[in-house]
Amino acid sequence: MAIGLLSAPSNLGLRPPAPTSVPGCAKAPEALREAGLHRRLAELGARERGVVLPGRYADDAAPGALRNQAAIVDHARRLAERIDLLRADGLAPLVLGGDCGILVAAGLALRRAPGRYGLVHLDGHTDFRNPDNSDKCASLAGEDLAAAVGRHWPAIADIDGLGPYFAPEDTVHAGCRDDDELLDETTTLLAAVLPASRIRHQGVERTAREILDAVDRSDLDGYWLHLDVDILDPALMPAVDSPDPGGLDAAELTELLAALAPRAVGAQVTVFDPDLDPDGTHARLLTDILVPGLASLGRDRR
Template sequence: MTIGLLSAPTNLGLRPPAQTSVPGCAKAPEALREAGLHRRLAELGAQERGVVLPGRYADEAKPGELRNQLAIVEHARRLADRIGGLRADGLAPLVLGGDCSILVAAGLALRRTGRHGLVHLDGHTDFRHPGNSELCASLAGEDLAAAVGRHWPAVADLDGLAPYFDPADVVHAGCRDYDEELQETRALLGAVIPASRIRHEGVERAAHRILEVAGEAEGGYWLHLDVDILDPSVMPSVDSPDPDGLDPDELTGLLTALAPRAIGAQVTVFDPDLDPDGGRARLLADILVAGLADLGRDA
């Protein structure tokens, strides 16, 4: 299947890194272009299919609402339409974010056409929600909870389609052993595989376990990648770096095993503002080309 490259340079789901500043991950698609990602994927047959621009970032939220909630919902609807269009054209969407809030758009697009699985590769479970925290405000740290219907309906139940992914069809992999929501996700999702287990048991066994769950989903599975799954010693250019992450070879191996059967994928949270010489962008481009070259081949 041919890859359809779509940029979604949103930073709406993140808290500001400092007063009067905005998160830099909106610059990620163009930083990856500069690092050669688009050219290299085009040489493998990928098609560029444009960009879905977000609304203006504003660091404000009313009680019981997300930061930038209206803009997030509006962007999610437009991005979902574009993802659906790529799939209707027979392409495997590869969405370059942006922050993790774009998972709501992917979930909405897929739920419109049936039931699908989700492989959530992330350094955090992203499972903060109103039922376990009074600090809900930034969807990029709450995206998985929203995707399985555990968040405020304004974001988790667009068009009455909650949950976008049935929890039984979802696998999370890559969080650290000290993740606050680790036990809750283990009790709810189809499988949860921390980074320590991937390192201990090996990439091949982890991929096999992921495919045992998500690979059985009725309509195939979507592949979410937050690059903070990598250890900050090799990828410090993210919003919330935590130690004990994967190394580039482990992540590349995991993507290589999972991408062929995925119906699409997204890449999130790379922050070019934290990559002044472009070296991390080039590393990420290498990982994505090697790991996602066969995206959708066997879907």
């Protein structure tokens, strides 16, 4: 199965990094292109399938709503339609974000498809802030996993009546830090939660087996692979919105992706911020991880 490369340069789910400014992660797809990602994947058979542009960033959060909420919902619907088209053409979508709020679009696409799908959420944070555990909800990029499993306001967690996009028991999170304030809550709810410290302690091979045991099941038709690059330690990857020490190294992430990608129905890469990488060093590092890590995306699907 060939990869279909799709850009989704949304920054709508992030808070502004400073007053009157906008987050830089919308530049990530083109920064990765400049670093050689598209060329190197094309040499392995990947096909470029365009871009789904977001609406204008407005930072218009109001009580009971996300910032940029209307634009997020509109973008999610349009991105889901494009993911549908790639899958209908027999391609494994590789969506290059953008912020991790684009996970809602992947969920919409898979909920509209026949079958039942799981989620593997690789992220340096649980991203599980939601109205039941916080009065600070405003940015989908810190709340995407909660929205994906139906634990958010219906406007975002139940678009077109399709929520929850993934059942909690079909969802695995891996990569958060031990001090993540929502670690206990997600551990109770999801099929498995594996902090970065546990991955390093037990090794990538065992971690991948645990993840696959949870989502590569006979009663599921596959799983979506979400990668937020802040799963990496900031000593290696500081060009992210919320860097926290204690993350994976490049070899660990490459090995983990390579173990999980072949059985996935598609994947997304999010929250790389080129504004924090002016000379392209970190874009090249990320490309060197993603090419071997995701080259076999969708190859061994059921």
